[in-house]
Amino acid sequence: MPPLLQIEHLSVRFDTDDGVVAAVDDVSFALNRGEILGIVGESGCGKSATALAIPRLLPMPPARLSPASSIRLDGLELTSLPVPALRALRGARIGMIFQDPMTALSPLRRVCDQISEALRLHRRLSAAEARHLALDWLVRVGIEDPERCARAYPYELSGGMQQRVMIAIALCHDPDLLIADEPTTALDVTTQAQVLNLMQALCRKTTALLLITHDMGVVWRMCTQVAVMYAGEIVEQAPAPAFFARPLHPYAIALLEAIPSAATRGRPLRAIPGQVPSALAWPGGCRFAERCLCAHPDCLTQHPTLAAARSDAARLVRCPYADENTP
Amino acid sequence: MKTLLDIRDLRTWYPLRSGLFGRVRGHVCAVDGVSLQVRAGETLGIVGESGCGKTTLARTILLLAKPHSGEILLDGRDITAFDAAERVAYRRAVQVVFQDPFASLNPRHTILDAITEALLAHGLISRRERRETAVGLLADVGLGPEALDRYPHAFSGGQRQRICIARALALKPRLLICDEAVSALDLSVRAQILNLLESLRTKHNLSYLFITHDIGVVRHLADRIAVMYKGRIIETGPTESILGAPQDPYTRALLEAVPVVGGAHNAALSINRVLPEKAATSAT
Numbered sequence: 285m286p287p288l289l290q291i292e293h294l295s296v297r298f299d300t301d302d303g304v305v306a307a308v309d310d311v312s313f314a315l316n317r318g319e320i321l322g323i324v325g326e327s328g329c330g331k332s333a334t335a336l337a338i339p340r341l342l343p344m345p346p347a348r349l350s351p352a353s354s355i356r357l358d359g360l361e362l363t364s365l366p367v368p369a370l371r372a373l374r375g376a377r378i379g380m381i382f383q384d385p386m387t388a389l390s391p392l393r394r395v396c397d398q399i400s401e402a403l404r405l406h407r408r409l410s411a412a413e414a415r416h417l418a419l420d421w422l423v424r425v426g427i428e429d430p431e432r433c434a435r436a437y438p439y440e441l442s443g444g445m446q447q448r449v450m451i452a453i454a455l456c457h458d459p460d461l462l463i464a465d466e467p468t469t470a471l472d473v474t475t476q477a478q479v480l481n482l483m484q485a486l487c488r489k490t491t492a493l494l495l496i497t498h499d500m501g502v503v504w505r506m507c508t509q510v511a512v513m514y515a516g517e518i519v520e521q522a523p524a525p526a527f528f529a530r531p532l533h534p535y536a537i538a539l540l541e542a543i544p545s546a547a548t549r550g551r552p553l554r555a556i557p558g559q560v561p562s563a564l565a566w567p568g569g570c571r572f573a574e575r576c577l578c579a580h581p582d583c584l585t586q587h588p589t590l591a592a593a594r595s596d597a598a599r600l601v602r603c604p605y606a607d608e609n610t611p
Numbered sequence: 612m613k614t615l616l617d618i619r620d621l622r623t624w625y626p627l628r629s630g631l632f633g634r635v636r637g638h639v640c641a642v643d644g645v646s647l648q649v650r651a652g653e654t655l656g657i658v659g660e661s662g663c664g665k666t667t668l669a670r671t672i673l674l675l676a677k678p679h680s681g682e683i684l685l686d687g688r689d690i691t692a693f694d695a696a697e698r699v700a701y702r703r704a705v706q707v708v709f710q711d712p713f714a715s716l717n718p719r720h721t722i723l724d725a726i727t728e729a730l731l732a733h734g735l736i737s738r739r740e741r742r743e744t745a746v747g748l749l750a751d752v753g754l755g756p757e758a759l760d761r762y763p764h765a766f767s768g769g770q771r772q773r774i775c776i777a778r779a780l781a782l783k784p785r786l787l788i789c790d791e792a793v794s795a796l797d798l799s800v801r802a803q804i805l806n807l808l809e810s811l812r813t814k815h816n817l818s819y820l821f822i823t824h825d826i827g828v829v830r831h832l833a834d835r836i837a838v839m840y841k842g843r844i845i846e847t848g849p850t851e852s853i854l855g856a857p858q859d860p861y862t863r864a865l866l867e868a869v870p871v872v873g874g875a876h877n878a879a880l881s882i883n884r885v886l887p888e889k890a891a892t893s894a895t
């Protein structure tokens with residue numbers, strides 16, 4: 285059986301006044317039902333662009349996909365799917381939770397109507413039934429006074445409440461693929477736990493989840509697979525337990541060391557020195573070379589490929605020295 | 612340490628309307644009797660459930676929302692007694708970085724405009740100095756000068772948040788309110804920004820009101836923590852004692868729910884809502 289989601293050679297370009305921004309470069313991965321893939325990485329490295337490309341929600345132009353890009357859902361090629369079919373698919377089979385809730389919610393309509401609409405798109409429900417289910421979903425995402433929330437307009441809700449309304453809309457029609465772009469950043473940890481449990485329960489059944497987050501604790505708790513992105517590329521991809529036991533890519537290692545905690549109190553955090561290079565002109569060699577503490581002379585000229593790690597063929601890493609770098 | 616900001620029994624209510632412009636049916640008591648002090652040079656972390664009133668508290672302090680009752684004192688003086696010039700000074704002294712970097716930048720203004728607008732308005736720099744000043748501010752938050760003439764849409768969430776921080780720091784505030792300011796940032800940029808905020812604090816004797824859901828962040832940088840629940844502060848104290856020996860059952864539940872690398876794994880966390888339901892709305 286083919287994987288539920290198969291992405292191959294995905295490249296996203298933005299045509300801007302300054303030139304072409306190579307936001308996503310030759311990204312490939314597959315995701316099966318029941319799997320949760322966590323994508324982590326530097327801000328601006330192309331996580332959202334990757335996620336938005338799947339249901340074709342990138343603004344085109346300025347965005348475009350390179351001709352080699354292929355995105356298949358259950359074998360169906362999405363990059364060339366006609367718009368009406370795509371639109372139907374988006375609602376029915378793909379659930380999206382965005383980084384910014386206000387882009388997904390309509391500002392002038394009550395919360396209840398927005399959830400009911402999502403529910404009634406795929407099931408024949410009377411208005412009263414839909415309303416009842418909508419309230420039920422507000423409770424399931426941890427809203428304490430669902431009646432008030434249902435009647436409210438989005439601007440009358442706190443950031444976290446808006447985010448949960450969007451989560452309810454994404455989850456309520458039982459999608460095959462759930463794409464969640466920082467779904468819990470505006471939520472407190474107890475509500476976050478509730479929402480994560482909900483998503484996890486969904487994935488135990490038949491859904492695959494693509495989870496973008498900056499919170500390594502969330503990745504640890506939720507994900508079966510981890511992909512680390514840097515400068516538009518995947519630099520490491522591994523089963524989650526192996527990744528946390530021993531990250532291989534120098535960027536991934538540095539990322540895990542930058543987590544603030546009680547142990548870091550009173551001293552500076554280990555930030556990675558320097559900046560991500562400009563997406564207008566990626567450097568020719570390793571894109572992390574300028575900031576890499578283990579860089580070798582040829583790192584500046586040789587662009588490393590994403591290849592199986594020597595120590596573990598089940599993991600991919602974009603650094604020929606990865607196995608030497610780690611203790 | 613001197614008290615910079617003193618908040619006494621503050622209440623901020625939102626009207627509940629029956630339609631967009633309809634009749635007022637009651638009120639949401641978003642901030643419901645909050646008292647707290649921020650001392651000069653300290654970082655006060657505010658944690659609490661989503662919807663408990665943290666942003667409303669911030670908005671009230673920033674004079675963006677009108678309190679129903681209560682007092683706000685800066686350097687011991689009630690801000691309602693301020694004259695026009697003092698109010699301007701107050702607005703400069705208290706700056707904010709909000710949780711939503713998408714909404715806080717005007718899409719039609721370049722980054723240069725966004726960062727230097729307030730500086731020009733307050734007459735703090737001349738037109739000629741503006742590029743140079745902006746380059747310096749951007750460098751502080753880890754962005755290069757090529758960002759200056761671009762528009763917000765061309766930046767990722769984290770990059771926009773850095774721009775917002777640069778803009779807030781431009782006015783050299785005494786109190787910087789950070790409302791989920793670093794939650795959209797990736798770990799290494801977050802580390803850079805937290806280090807930056809920390810160095811600015813010592814350099815300028817800056818105070819922070821740090822609203823966040825990330826317990827790791829408050830653990831790392833807050834001197835004191837206030838735990839908010841349904842419009843009130845339920846517990847406040849030094850960081851070590853709140854996180855080490857929380858007294859309130861809600862605080863305990865909050866700490867237990869923090870996902871940490873090496874912690875509970877792939878197992879459903881138990882979430883029990885510990886405090887009895889308190890009606891968030893009240894009829895008028």
Ligand SMILES: Nc1ncnc2c1ncn2[C@@H]1O[C@H](COP(=O)(O)OP(=O)(O)OP(=O)(O)O)[C@@H](O)[C@H]1O
Nearest residue numbers: 298307327328329330331332333765766767768769
């Ligand atoms: N509309 C656009 N026009 C031009 N460039 C864009 C546009 N949208 C995004 N980009 C660029 O594409 C790159 C990838 O952006 P993306 O939003 O995918 O980052 P991200 O990894 O999601 O970051 P974050 O963690 O901050 O959300 C960034 O360099 C960004 O500046």
Ligand SMILES: Nc1ncnc2c1ncn2[C@@H]1O[C@H](COP(=O)(O)OP(=O)(O)OP(=O)(O)O)[C@@H](O)[C@H]1O
Nearest residue numbers: 440441442443444625641661662663664665666667
């Ligand atoms: N403009 C408004 N009109 C009516 N009610 C509002 C308005 N803004 C906020 N509220 C309500 O006030 C309460 C507190 O909201 P606030 O935004 O202060 O919460 P918060 O603690 O910042 O939450 P979060 O962590 O989710 O950002 C919520 O119940 C919210 O629905």
Ligand code: SF4
Nearest residue numbers: 570573576579583603
């Ligand atoms: S290829 Fe070289 S520069 Fe790049 S991560 Fe590996 S060691 Fe560092």
Ligand SMILES: [Mg+2]
Nearest residue numbers: 331332383768
């Ligand atoms: Mg993003």
Ligand SMILES: [Mg+2]
Nearest residue numbers: 442443665666
């Ligand atoms: Mg808020």
